[in-house]
Amino acid sequence: MNKKVISITPSLPYLIISYSASPSLAGKNILFLLNGGLAPINYLLWSVVKNAGDSNSVYVARNGNEGLITGNIEKVSLLDIFPLKRRGGFYYGTSRCPIENSEISQVNKTLDKMDAVIRIGGDGSYLDSVRFYTTFQKPTYIAIKTMDGDFRITNKNELEPPIGFSTATSYLIQTIQGLEADAQGSGMLHFAKVAGRESGWIALEIAQHANPTFTLIPEEISSKNWSADDIVTMLSRILIYRMAKGKSYGVFVIAEGSFLAIPDFQDMVSALGIIVKTKQKEWASLETPFAKKLFLYMSLQTSKNPKLSDLFALFPDDEILHLLSPDGMNRLPLAQISTHKVLSLLVEDRLKHMLSDPKRFFDIQPNMSVDMLSFYNSGIIMISLEEFNAVKTAVSKLKFRTQSYCYEARGHAPDKTDRVRMKKLGEFLTQLALSPLEQNGGTQQKSALVMLRQGEPVVFPLNVSFTKFISLELESFKKFEKERDSWAKIL
Numbered sequence: 001m002n003k004k005v006i007s008i009t010p011s012l013p014y015l016i017i018s019y020s021a022s023p024s025l026a027g028k029n030i031l032f033l034l035n036g037g038l039a040p041i042n043y044l045l046w047s048v049v050k051n052a053g054d055s056n057s058v059y060v061a062r063n064g065n066e067g068l069i070t071g072n073i074e075k076v077s078l079l080d081i082f083p084l085k086r087r088g089g090f091y092y093g094t095s096r097c098p099i100e101n102s103e104i105s106q107v108n109k110t111l112d113k114m115d116a117v118i119r120i121g122g123d124g125s126y127l128d129s130v131r132f133y134t135t136f137q138k139p140t141y142i143a144i145k146t147m148d149g150d151f152r153i154t155n156k157n158e159l160e161p162p163i164g165f166s167t168a169t170s171y172l173i174q175t176i177q178g179l180e181a182d183a184q185g186s187g188m189l190h191f192a193k194v195a196g197r198e199s200g201w202i203a204l205e206i207a208q209h210a211n212p213t214f215t216l217i218p219e220e221i222s223s224k225n226w227s228a229d230d231i232v233t234m235l236s237r238i239l240i241y242r243m244a245k246g247k248s249y250g251v252f253v254i255a256e257g258s259f260l261a262i263p264d265f266q267d268m269v270s271a272l273g274i275i276v277k278t279k280q281k282e283w284a285s286l287e288t289p290f291a292k293k294l295f296l297y298m299s300l301q302t303s304k305n306p307k308l309s310d311l312f313a314l315f316p317d318d319e320i321l322h323l324l325s326p327d328g329m330n331r332l333p334l335a336q337i338s339t340h341k342v343l344s345l346l347v348e349d350r351l352k353h354m355l356s357d358p359k360r361f362f363d364i365q366p367n368m369s370v371d372m373l374s375f376y377n378s379g380i381i382m383i384s385l386e387e388f389n390a391v392k393t394a395v396s397k398l399k400f401r402t403q404s405y406c407y408e409a410r411g412h413a414p415d416k417t418d419r420v421r422m423k424k425l426g427e428f429l430t431q432l433a434l435s436p437l438e439q440n441g442g443t444q445q446k447s448a449l450v451m452l453r454q455g456e457p458v459v460f461p462l463n464v465s466f467t468k469f470i471s472l473e474l475e476s477f478k479k480f481e482k483e484r485d486s487w488a489k490i491l
Contacts (some may be wrong), residue, residue: 001216002014005116005434008083009479019061019207025055025434025435026055026056027056027385028052028056028057028115028116028431028433028434029056029057029059029113029114029115030048030052030056030057030058030059030114030115030116030117030118030433030434031058031059031060031061031066031073031111031114031116031117031118032045032058032059032060032061032076032117032118033060033061033064033066033067033068033117033118033119033120033122034064034090034092034093034094034120034121034125035064035081035094035095035096035119035120035121035122035125035360036064036080036094036096036122036124036125036145036146037094037096037122037146037147037410038090038094038410039089039120039145039146039147039410040087040088040089040090040163040164040167040410040411040412040413040414041090041120041145041163041164041166041414042081042084042085042087042089042090042091042414042419043085043086043142043414043418043419043420043423043426044120044163044425045058045060045076045081045085045090045424045426045427046078046081046082046084046085046090046426047422047423047425047426047427047430048118048426048429048430049076049077049078050426051426051427051430051431052430052433052434053374054432057075058075058076059074059076059114060073060074060076060092061073061075061076061092061110062074062092062093063092063093063094063095064093064094064095064097064121065095065097065098065099066095066097066109067092068099068107068110068111068112068227069097069099069103069107070106071106071109071110073110075328077488086168086414086419087413088167088410088411088412088413088414089410089411097488098128099132099135101330102441104136105136106171107136108136111136111138113136114138114434115139115433116138116139116140116433116434117132117136117138117139117140117141117433118141118142118143118429118430118433119132119140119141119142119143120143120144120145120163121142121144121145122143122144122145122146122151122162122316123144123146123150123151123468125142125308125451125465126142126144126151126462126466129142129447129449129462130462132172133446133447133462135438139370139432139433139436139447140446140447141429141432141433141444141447141448141450142448142449142450142462143163143425143429143449143450143451144162144163144449144451145162145163145164146162146163146164146165146169146393147164147165147167147195147409147410148165148170148196148198148199148201148202148204149161149162149165149168149169149197149199149202149205150196150198150199150201150468150469151375151447151465151466151468152466152467152468153451153460153464153465153467154413154467154469155248155467155469155470155473155474157482158453158476159451159452159454159458160421160451160454161201162420162451163418163421163425164409164410164414165202165418166417166418166421167187167200167379167409167412167413167414167415167417167418168195168202168409169202169205169209169409169411170204170417170461171403171408171409171412171415172194172195172202172206172413173205173206173210173408175192175405175408176192176194176206176210176212176251176253177210178399179192179251179403180210180212180251180491183249183250183251184249184418186249186399187248187249187397187399188249188400188401189239189248189249189250189252189344189385189398189399189400189401190251190252190293190402190403191252191254191340191341191343191344191400191401191403192212192251192252192253192254192340192400192402192403192404192405193254193255193256193339193340193402193403193404193405193406194253194254194255194256194405194406195256195335195405195407195409195452196207196218196255196256196257196408197256197257197260197331197334197335198218198257198260198468198469199216199218199219199255199257199468199469199470200215200216200218200219200220200255200258200470201470202255203215203216203217203253203254203255204217204470204477204480206253207253207365207480207484207487208476208479208480210253211483211487211491212250212251212252212253212487213238213242213250213251213252213488213491214234214235214244214250214252214253214484214487214488215252215253215254215255215480215484215489216231216252216253216254216255216258217255217258217470218255218258218260218261218469219469219471219472220472220477220481221258221261221262223472224263225263226261226262226344227263227264228262228264228265228311229251229264231343232343232346232347232350233350233373233378234376235252235343235347236347236350236354236376237374237381238250238372238375238428239347239351240351240354240373240381240383240391241370241373241375241488242391242488242489243390243395244370244387244388244389244390244391245337245370245385245387245489246390248394248397248398250488252343252488254339254340254343255261256334256335256339256404256406257334258339259334259337259339259342259343260334261331263470264311265276265311265339267300267305267308268300268308268311268312268323269323269332271300271303271304271305271308272296272312274325275296275300276296276297276324279299282295283295289317289318289320290317292317292320292321293315293317293320296312296320296347297312297313298310298425300312310365311342311411314341314342314345314346315337315338316338319337319338321338322336322337323337324461334406335404335406335407336403338402340402340404341402344400344402348398351398352394352395355391355395357391358388361380362381362382362388363380363381363382363383364383364384364385364388365382365384365385366384366385367384368382368383368384368387369382369383369384370382370383370384370387370478370479375485375488377469378439391464392484401432411448413435422457423455424449424452424456425452425457428450428457429450432448432450437459445459447462448460448461448462449461449462449464
């Protein structure tokens with residue numbers, strides 16, 4: 001057996017120099033499972049089964065933890081998984097259910113004949129991994145999948161993104177480029193919400209490759225403390241510039257978590273929760289979505305911040321409960337809330353309001369030009385009469401369209417980059433499962449987080465910290481921030 005490991009420091013990864021499991025190892029049982037959101041990992045399972053060989057067995061827990069709890073596991077052969085390996089999603093399913101203390105004995109029975117566990121999941125699975133390993137005492141190896149790309153050991157991009165991120169961004173870049181072509185050809189104004197409930201990694205990647213008219217990223221909104229009014233003002237001024245130049249079309253990309261970063265939205269959701277909690281009897285008596293929306297609207301009007309009622313009024317009746325009902329991880333189901341539609345309505349209303357009172361918002365002079373317009377303040381807009389009339393005509397003919405792309409990518413077939421990564425990860429995870437690594441001194445490493453750096457595996461202890469968010473000091477963000485005004489003006 002050939003295996004060497006250098007332990008750099010306790011806080012940094014174990015860098016793999018060379019490692020291969022002995023081909024003579026046989027009779028091992030490996031359990032593979034996915035938890036959390038869906039991702040295209042059939043290819044990863046194929047790689048694990050292939051590398052385990054005929055002398056070892058790979059089992060899959062149906063629907064992740066649910067299968068562990070109920071004992072619903074099945075043996076998988078190359079013949080089973082080969083036809084599925086390029087298929088999107090995960091054929092054997094996933095779940096978000098945690099393992100409760102009362103279920104530990106049942107899980108122990110399921111794991112009894114297993115020699116090692118390969119767990120695939122997002123940040124929730126990773127944060128639970130220490131508990132899982134210490135509770136069940138089985139060699140446990142974790143690989144991260146997250147379509148949102150929001151699991152980074154550092155913010156410097158020296159590690160390759162998690163499984164699924166490349167597939168999601170490839171699909172969404174192509175989709176946004178298609179919207180851009182449609183917008184230019186048909187005069188449409190598209191507001192596209194994309195995956196990224198807490199961070200803007202996908203939106204940033206789209207912006208760098210597709211160059212949409214404007215891209216909203218949660219981290220920038222939070223860092224710069226942009227209000228809903230600030231954002232609507234920016235987008236409206238961008239559109240005024242474009243319409244003055246004869247471009248009454250565009251594509252705005254909105255990471256789904258952008259609204260969560262806006263103080264107004266946070267205050268509204270908090271106020272709604274308080275209303276329902278303090279007026280439980282009245283709330284329980286309401287039967288229809290319209291009645292519930294009207295009740296909440298009137299309650300907001302008499303609250304400490306009555307302006308929140310204007311924002312609330314823009315949400316459809318059938319989405320009101322989504323604003324009150326967190327999912328199993330105590331998060332709002334943002335993919336089901338039409339925040340991108342609300343933003344388009346706010347922008348449309350702002351444009352009409354500005355044109356209804358031109359003396360307040362515009363300085364119209366024969367020799368003026370909109371070329372000096374700044375998108376990032378709310379000052380008077382200098383514009384020629386010809387440009388103003390062009391804007392006025394364009395606003396009267398604007399065609400808004402809204403789309404949401406929060407689920408589609410996870411069912412998409414894995415792209416070449418993800419397939420290459422999963423092939424390498426599957427090979428290495430199988431080697432670990434068959435024969436644990438040795439640290440300096442000979443101690444076996446029976447639990448680890450595995451990621452890739454320049455195509456090679458890097459092993460981290462399970463307690464390594466990670467970040468979900470984009471740093472505004474990141475070079476790729478700085479480049480995006482520098483170039484986006486030219487995209488808004490020219491493309």
